[in-house]
Amino acid sequence: MTVPALNNWQSVQDEVVRRIHGGVWNQGDLIPNEADLAREFGCARATVNRALQSLADSGLLDRRRKAGTRVAMLPVRKATLEIPLIRKEICDKGHTYGYAQVTRRRVPSPARLASKMNLPRGTKLLHLLCVHSADAKPYVIEERWINPDAVPAVEGVDFSQISPNEWLLKHVPFSAGDIAFFAMSADQPVADLLECEVGEGLFVIDRSTRRDTQAITSVRLIFAPGYRMHTVLSLPT
Amino acid sequence: MTVPALNNWQSVQDEVVRRIHGGVWNQGDLIPNEADLAREFGCARATVNRALQSLADSGLLDRRRKAGTRVAMLPVRKATLEIPLIRKEICDKGHTYGYAQVTRRRVPSPARLASKMNLPRGTKLLHLLCVHSADAKPYVIEERWINPDAVPAVEGVDFSQISPNEWLLKHVPFSAGDIAFFAMSADQPVADLLECEVGEGLFVIDRSTRRDTQAITSVRLIFAPGYRMHTVLSLPT
DNA sequence: GAGTGGTCTAGACCACTGT
DNA sequence: CAGTGGTCTAGACCACTCC
Incomplete structure (x- = not known):
């Protein structure tokens, strides 16, 4: 039944988002650490890291050393403005x-x-x-x-x-x-x-x-x- | 004379920015590829990649496969707005x-x-x-x-x-x-x-x-x- | 076709920080 | 102090795209 191995960081990201959408992980929840997720997804920890870091930049996750990674309580929306000439x-x-x-x-x-x-x-x-x-x-x-x-x-x-x-x-x-x-x-x-x-x-x-x-x-x-x-x-x- | 080895991506980024500021690389210039920079800086290519990717996100560099990395012609300013509750x-x-x-x-x-x-x-x-x-x-x-x-x-x-x-x-x-x-x-x-x-x-x-x-x-x-x-x-x- | 960036891996060490 | 994320490395393969 195991997922068919998520072999790139985008698919890892998608899976994490899916679990949040689906209520598997709720706001404020601690999610498994990178090593565990890497094992579960069948990829390297660096790949998981890349995916989670990207989600943290988006404001969906809060990550802190030792404290682990949590689903953000108040998902702050971030908009990137390009300020052209x-x-x-x-x-x-x-x-x-x-x-x-x-x-x-x-x-x-x-x-x-x-x-x-x-x-x-x-x-x-x-x-x-x-x-x-x-x-x-x-x-x-x-x-x-x-x-x-x-x-x-x-x-x-x-x-x-x-x-x-x-x-x-x-x-x-x-x-x-x-x-x-x-x-x-x-x-x-x-x-x-x-x-x-x-x-x-x-x-x-x-x-x-x-x-x-x-x-x-x-x-x-x-x-x-x-x-x-x-x-x-x-x-x- | 060689730089004392840039062993993290932030210092690589700083050095690249310094060269752009200093006019070593000018707007529109092609800069050396990642492998060359890694050799010059005495670090792994992944470290250079991380630094340059971050600068590309900031709008300072334009990167394309095969075409290489150029200093952006019109450095588009990007501002990130947080849209809170x-x-x-x-x-x-x-x-x-x-x-x-x-x-x-x-x-x-x-x-x-x-x-x-x-x-x-x-x-x-x-x-x-x-x-x-x-x-x-x-x-x-x-x-x-x-x-x-x-x-x-x-x-x-x-x-x-x-x-x-x-x-x-x-x-x-x-x-x-x-x-x-x-x-x-x-x-x-x-x-x-x-x-x-x-x-x-x-x-x-x-x-x-x-x-x-x-x-x-x-x-x-x-x-x-x-x-x-x-x-x-x-x-x- | 060939050269470049994009990414993955496996392993390692480090920095921070909660307990 | 111990567990977590943050990062580095060396090597590899892939994807894109210019020529």
Whole structure:
């Protein structure tokens, strides 16, 4: 009656999911350890490990050394968002990309940013206001602050030709950071730039990035009405 | 001169990232194959594989059989969002959780949902309108549609005691789906429920889940003003 | 066809942590 | 202290895909 030997980690994963779905293992239950499962499934422990680790990443299992592996009590859903280059996002949708720099200034770092970006007092930042458009209609406002101490080369860049979004991705790639999503109501200046009504609800992304502990840049993206960011909730079966 | 042997996958990953940062390998470049790197680093190929696979998951590398491994041209940023139980989210913030069901009806599936949830024509859905609150202030509106064909047990549940959000998570866990984030302006009924101004910009999440191909539930979460969803952009150093 | 990443195995040692 | 997951190794075979 033994199962016909699960010889790859995907089939092991499927079997584990099946047992959870089927109620063989319930939320909070301790499941057998890797060695036992490997013996039962007729495969190597590394294969079981790979399968369970993948499920733990998905949030279905909680694993701790010595304590063993449990079915997660509250299976936290995880969604992976891909945050593309704005130009690419617009082109991929089949629209014509447009871009314009609105203002460029050097400013003392605003208090709100100084703390968020962990900047020394009195740091001067480069502040840019730009608009990306799709088929000549405003698509998103990019309000950008850049720490010139972290990116000296930025002083010589002409951001009327290339957006900070794109330049930074090419020249300062691979940094860590944090990101927040929320909504705001359009005020007059924003409404003017996005050609929408004052008060309209807009989708906003705030993002700060740094390398090691040095703040590189902070950006606020304010999207035109109608924008939707979507992705897939991928859980095994 | 040789590096002191990278004997774990994290250090291999760090070294690869260092070489990309340092310009040893540039965007679009083909990097050496796993066997060569393993020899150079003085570790097993599996260790290199683990490191590179992790970097590919992060979007820094593009890997294809036979074609080899390249530094990604447009390093797509990936953010992982955890979508918690609403009650848990509120409690974790240290607030008192409150919940109320506003309405409960059986309705023909609206056209918009019928297509999104891929329902047969004429399917009747259970429609619920609920409000979750934090410290007695409205926190989020949960507008929920449930397909009773997929979850027959739902007919007997008293959703004035437990939110659909929580009941479904406990009883219909582990399903796939898709999710979208956007902003809307509060209309009168929404403003009444959230105790905010009409027209105010609100953060909204639409989510549909299914098991296999059968639609289970669709939900719209409309958050009170001020809500921010945030996460970390985790890229290796 | 040949070269690359993807995976499996069997065994080993280590790191963490509950008891 | 002892049991569990986390990882490494050396070798092997397979699957994909570019040429």
